[in-house]
Amino acid sequence: MSAQPLHFVSPAQFRGRVSEALADDGLRDNFRSAMNFLRDKRASQFPDPVETEALRDLGEAVRKHALAHLPALLEKLEANLQARGVEVHWADTPDEACALIHRIATEAGAQRVIKGKSMVSEEVELNHYLEARGIDCLESDMGEYIVQLAGERPSHIVMPAIHKTKQDIARLFEQKIPGAGYTEDVDALIHTGRQVLRERFMQADIGISGVNFAIAETGTLWLVENEGNGRLSTTVPDIHIAMMGIEKVVDTLEHALPLASLLPRSATGQAATTYFNLITGPRRPGDQDGPRRMHLVLLDNGRSQAYADAQLRATLQCIRCGACMNHCPVYARVGGHAYGTTYPGPIGQILSPHLLGLEASRDLPTASSLCGACAEVCPVRIPIPSLLMRLRTEANRAPGARTAQPLAGQGASFSLGQKLVWRFWSGIYARTGPYRLLRWAATRLRRWAPRRQMGWTQHRTPLVPAARSLHDLMKARRMAVSDRDVKKM
Amino acid sequence: MSARDRILARLRAAEPGAPVAVPDVAGYYARRSRLTATELLSQLCARLRASRADVKVAAPDAWASVAAEALQQRGVRRLALGSCARAVTLAAALPDTIETVRFDGAIEGWKRALFETVDAGFTPASAGIAATGALLLNHGGALPRTLSLVPPVSLVCVDVHDLYDDLHHAASVQRWADDMPTNRVLVSSPSRTADIQQTLAYGAHGPRELIVVVIADGETA
Ligand code: SF4
Numbered sequence: 037m038s039a040q041p042l043h044f045v046s047p048a049q050f051r052g053r054v055s056e057a058l059a060d061d062g063l064r065d066n067f068r069s070a071m072n073f074l075r076d077k078r079a080s081q082f083p084d085p086v087e088t089e090a091l092r093d094l095g096e097a098v099r100k101h102a103l104a105h106l107p108a109l110l111e112k113l114e115a116n117l118q119a120r121g122v123e124v125h126w127a128d129t130p131d132e133a134c135a136l137i138h139r140i141a142t143e144a145g146a147q148r149v150i151k152g153k154s155m156v157s158e159e160v161e162l163n164h165y166l167e168a169r170g171i172d173c174l175e176s177d178m179g180e181y182i183v184q185l186a187g188e189r190p191s192h193i194v195m196p197a198i199h200k201t202k203q204d205i206a207r208l209f210e211q212k213i214p215g216a217g218y219t220e221d222v223d224a225l226i227h228t229g230r231q232v233l234r235e236r237f238m239q240a241d242i243g244i245s246g247v248n249f250a251i252a253e254t255g256t257l258w259l260v261e262n263e264g265n266g267r268l269s270t271t272v273p274d275i276h277i278a279m280m281g282i283e284k285v286v287d288t289l290e291h292a293l294p295l296a297s298l299l300p301r302s303a304t305g306q307a308a309t310t311y312f313n314l315i316t317g318p319r320r321p322g323d324q325d326g327p328r329r330m331h332l333v334l335l336d337n338g339r340s341q342a343y344a345d346a347q348l349r350a351t352l353q354c355i356r357c358g359a360c361m362n363h364c365p366v367y368a369r370v371g372g373h374a375y376g377t378t379y380p381g382p383i384g385q386i387l388s389p390h391l392l393g394l395e396a397s398r399d400l401p402t403a404s405s406l407c408g409a410c411a412e413v414c415p416v417r418i419p420i421p422s423l424l425m426r427l428r429t430e431a432n433r434a435p436g437a438r439t440a441q442p443l444a445g446q447g448a449s450f451s452l453g454q455k456l457v458w459r460f461w462s463g464i465y466a467r468t469g470p471y472r473l474l475r476w477a478a479t480r481l482r483r484w485a486p487r488r489q490m491g492w493t494q495h496r497t498p499l500v501p502a503a504r505s506l507h508d509l510m511k512a513r514r515m516a517v518s519d520r521d522v523k524k525m
Numbered sequence: 526m527s528a529r530d531r532i533l534a535r536l537r538a539a540e541p542g543a544p545v546a547v548p549d550v551a552g553y554y555a556r557r558s559r560l561t562a563t564e565l566l567s568q569l570c571a572r573l574r575a576s577r578a579d580v581k582v583a584a585p586d587a588w589a590s591v592a593a594e595a596l597q598q599r600g601v602r603r604l605a606l607g608s609c610a611r612a613v614t615l616a617a618a619l620p621d622t623i624e625t626v627r628f629d630g631a632i633e634g635w636k637r638a639l640f641e642t643v644d645a646g647f648t649p650a651s652a653g654i655a656a657t658g659a660l661l662l663n664h665g666g667a668l669p670r671t672l673s674l675v676p677p678v679s680l681v682c683v684d685v686h687d688l689y690d691d692l693h694h695a696a697s698v699q700r701w702a703d704d705m706p707t708n709r710v711l712v713s714s715p716s717r718t719a720d721i722q723q724t725l726a727y728g729a730h731g732p733r734e735l736i737v738v739v740i741a742d743g744e745t746a
Contacts, residue, residue, distance in 0.1 A: 073723045090553065097548035104545040107536040126529035178729055179720035195720060202722045226718060226726040233730060238640050254705045264674060264716040264731025271670045271708070272636070282532065289702040290550045293693050297657075304719070307572070308657035310731075312711035320707055324669040325632035336528075340535040346542040441540060 047376040047388060050399045057370040063199060067371050070198045074362040077305025078413070094294045096417040099353035102286045106343065109252045109285045110334065116255030120317030122330045130160035133335050137162065137244070137277055140331060141171055144275055146241035150233075152269035153177040153261070154246030155193055155356060156279040156335055159378045159391065162244070174240075176233050176265040178226060185212050191372030193379060194303045194358040199371055233265070243269035243327065247280035248299065248355070249292040250332075257332070258292055259313040260299055262306075267313050276318065276327035282334050283343075283352035295355055298415035302357040338390035338444070345441045347426060351386050353416045358383075360410035360420060366403050375400065382410040386423045394431050394445030401427035475505045554693040565655045565688040566741065572658020576714030577727060578735040582685075588740045589618035592680055595736045596623055596645055599678055605639065606647040607668045611682060615647055632671065639671055645678035646671075646732075650712075652699060653683045653739070656691040658713050660737065665707035673712065679732035681712065685741040 057063060082088040102109060114124045127133035133156075141149065149171060151157060163173045163184070175184040179196035183189060186208055190196030197205070202220050209228055210218045216228045245266055249258040257278050259266045270276045286292050300306040318330035342351045361367040361381025372380035377388040377397070385400040401424045410420040433439070434455070435447030464470045478501040485500045492499060504512075526534070560568060570580045583591040592615055596604060604619065605626045606612040616625050626643055628635045648668060652661035660681050664670040673679050689695035692711075696702070701709070716731030727733050 070723055094548060094550065094553050097546070098550070100545045101548050104542060107533050110533065110536075126527070126532055128528040128531060132528060176730065177720070178718045182720065195723075197720055198723075200722075202724070205721055222721045222724040223726050225721055226729055230728065230730060234640065237730075238636060254702055256705055262716070263718045263720075263729035265729070267670070267674050267710070268730055271674065272632070274633075282536075289696060289705075290693070291548060293696065294548075294550060294553065296692065308654075308659050308711065308713045310576075310712065310714045310717055312659070314705070314709040314711075316705040316707060316709075318707075319631075320665065322666050323707055324628060324630065324667075325671050326665075326707055334532075336532045336535075340532055340539075343536055344539045346540045349539070349542060 047392065047397045047400055048395075050374065050376060050403065053374040053376065054370050054403070057374045062201075063371055064369060066199055066201060067368055070195070071362050071368045074195075074305065074358075078302055078359060078362065079305075081301035081305045081307065091294055091298060092415055092417055095298045095355075095415050096353065098286060098291045098294060099355070099416045102291070103283065103343070103349055103352055105287065106283070106285070109287055110282060112252040112287075113250055113255065113285050116252065117317070117332055120255050122255065122317055122332055125331060125333045127160075127333055127335050128337070130335075130337055133160045133279065133333055133337075134162055134165035136333055137279075138166060138169055138171070140275070140277060141166070141242060144241065144329075146275065147172060148236070148240045149173045149242045149244055150236055150240035150269050150273060151175050151177075151180070152243065152245035152259070152266035153180055153196075154244060154279050155190075155378060156246055156281055157244060158190060159337065160279075160335065162279075174233075174236055176237070176269060177261075178229050178263060178265075181229055181233065182208065185209075189373065189378075191380065192358060192361065193356055193381075193383070199373065237265075237268045237272050240269075240273040242275045242277060243271075243273040244277045244279065245270050247278050247284055247332075249295055250280060250285045251287075251289050251292055252285055253288045254316060256289065256314050256316045258296065259315070260296070260309050260311075261313065262304075262310040264311060267311055270313065270315055271326055274327055275329045275331070276315075277331045277333065278315075279333045279335065281352075282336055282339055283354075295416075299355050299357050302359040302413065302415040338392070341441075341443060342387070342390040348390075348423060350418050351390065351423060353418050354383055354387070355416055356383070357415055359413040359415065360418075363409040363413050365405065365407060365409070370403075375403075382420045382424075383418075386418075386420055386427065389427050389430075389443065389445070394427070394443055394448040396445070398431045398445070398448040401431060475507065479503060479505055479508070550693065551697070554691065557690070560655055560690055562685075562688075565653075565690070566685055566739065568655040569653045569658055569688055570739065572655070573660075573713070573735075573737055576658060577717075578658075578714060578737050580737045580739065582739045582741050585740055585742060588682060588738050589615045592647075592682065592736070592738045593618045593620060593623070595738075596678070596680065599645070599734065601644040601678060603643050604645045604647060604680075605643045605672055605676060607672065609649060609667060611649040612647060615682075628669065632669065639675050643676045645680055646673055646676040647680045647682075648673040650681050650683040651687060652695045653688045654690075654692055654695055654711065655688060657711075659692075659711040660713070661695065662710045662712060663706045663708075664710060670708050670710070673710065674731050677728065677732055678734045678736065679712075679715070680736045680738070682738040682740055685739055 166173045175181045182197040191199040209216045248260045300309045319326035342348045367381040377384045388397045406421045431449040482501045650660035715735045718729035
């Protein structure tokens with residue numbers, strides 16, 4: 037497994053990294069046991085299939101409703117946030133988002149940033165951007181803190197350090213934290229992290245957080261967490277900057293309630309997380325604490341491309357619970373880093389092509405057996421396998437072919453040779469005479485079947501046609517039966 | 526064109542989807558069976574205890590001394606509290622060994638003292654949610670957010686008449702959406718994390734301990 041930071045790897049080298057990951061027994065053990073743990077925890081939260089399915093229907097309906105009214109809801113959210121004194125910013129690209137935040141920091145003369153968990157900030161590589169410009173940016177979620185200390189990237193969207201054992205973390209803390217000795221005691225390790233970070237919460241000028249649900253009606257940002265670092269990041273520093281993808285909005289507070297039940301149960305198998313943190317604006321007159329200024333950065337970064345297409349729009353229903361990766365046989369074997377994307381696993385496979393283009397992510401939609409486990413657990417019923425199929429189609433569409441909503445990188449996997457083979461095959465298959473001839477030839481000449489059959493024989497024994505086709509076998513059987521019937525008479 | 530206008534224009538130009546109904550959230554929750562008052566109390570206590578909160582049930586005239594005793598047992602010496610009626614009652618019941626701390630003015634003036642010298646914080650809850658074992662804290666105004674967050678021990682009291690089946694029940698009866706305070710927080714356990722090898726550890730950043738006193742008339746759980 038590559039321990040390099042994500043910006044040195046890319047989803048384009050996915051296949052190579054898969055082989056490395058598969059050969060790493062330790063890594064496979066870590067993921068295997070972590071996935072089993074998370075699956076069991078989730079299952080324990082959904083004991084009643086009738087309630088589960090009804091709640092998933094409701095979650096899906098809420099997300100579909102929000103997406104159907106997305107532009108209007110974003111404007112409503114913006115207006116209600118502004119009425120509360122929140123400054124709302126819009127960013128088309130990761131660079132725009134980083135530049136916006138950098139400007140806020142510079143104008144405030146801020147030097148120290150403390151971060152709650154935010155996948156959008158990972159997506160835009162904010163830490164890197166700010167650090168390159170002399171601003172200290174520290175992750176405060178324990179998992180995120182661990183991967184940042186190790187110079188790595190999260191390998192799971194909910195449990196960032198899931199690829200590490202406590203021994204790995206014990207060594208890491210011993211090396212990187214002055215005064216921390218080697219201990220494998222998890223309570224002691226967490227205590228060490230707590231001590232380091234507490235001081236930093238006190239000193240930070242800016243706190244940055246993600247958003248789980250944004251409520252348009254009330255201008256409320258709803259954050260879900262267990263540690264309290266999200267609350268600290270959004271409460272103690274003088275400035276709070278929240279970041280979210282444009283799809284995270286829902287209409288009313290009531291609409292957020294079923295999602296707030298589905299998310300923790302699907303993600304970590306908890307009825308509720310330790311904290312639901314509902315923030316409505318910065319410190320008001322009469323409040324004693326809370327940030328004095330508050331900003332929200334809305335990021336598109338390819339989401340509007342998924343939105344443009346009525347089928348692919350379902351990608352944006354996601355509430356980032358991670359259940360799809362926890363249940364994915366591919367993710368469980370190769371781990372999160374192999375994907376080379378901010379979002380690994382099934383959700384990453386359907387989302388990354390919009391964020392990065394199909395050129396860079398063409399192999400991702402193929403990393404699936406289409407077993408459907410992801411769609412079966414998805415709390416908002418995203419039909420992940422059919423979206424994967426659709427992305428495969430788009431990756432193989434002729435680059436110049438005209439479509440209503442072309443995707444960036446359309447045709448990235450297109451190969452004229454393959455196209456011709458398929459055309460030849462479908463031509464024969466549709467005609468009786470040529471098909472019979474081919475069948476006859478394939479069964480009779482089977483001994484000359486090629487030993488090397490492109491991708492197939494990389495991992496499997498060569499395919500050899502059967503000695504008799506199904507048609508021939510059926511014909512022989514029919515004749516035997518009618519023979520017997522004749523004899524009976 | 527600004528990024529805002531570009532993004533909104535792209536969204537508005539998208540292919541129309543199938544018509545979507547307004548989700549019937551209220552209908553879904555209305556179909557669920559309601560708990561009795563006794564069940565509400567026992568479920569809330571059971572859920573909170575399962576997430577490692579120390580839950581006490583006490584009569585209206587005894588809750589403050591029950592809370593004071595729980596603080597004393599933990600060796601708390603400095604307790605931060607707000608200025609509400611409950612805080613006044615609690616302060617009156619504290620032994621001499623526990624000093625009360627009331628912060629005046631903005632956090633900038635007392636941040637360091639809060640982080641470094643306070644052992645416990647007291648916050649009265651406005652609701653208890655039985656389904657998830659959670660307590661609602663309406664922070665803002667006289668109830669600073671940091672009181673339930675920074676001190677290592679968090680003490681919360683809740684009135685037995687403020688218990689609800691689930692979030693939807695509480696949010697609709699108390700009409701949350703009509704008036705959102707700066708910060709509504711639902712708390713269901715001490716601060717915790719499972720980020721190191723899925724091993725549960727408490728006191729990740731927030732309070733290591735959560736003491737809950739349910740103020741009930743008569744029955745105990
Ligand atoms: S696609 Fe579904 S299962 Fe996967 S993270 Fe998103 S909401 Fe969860």
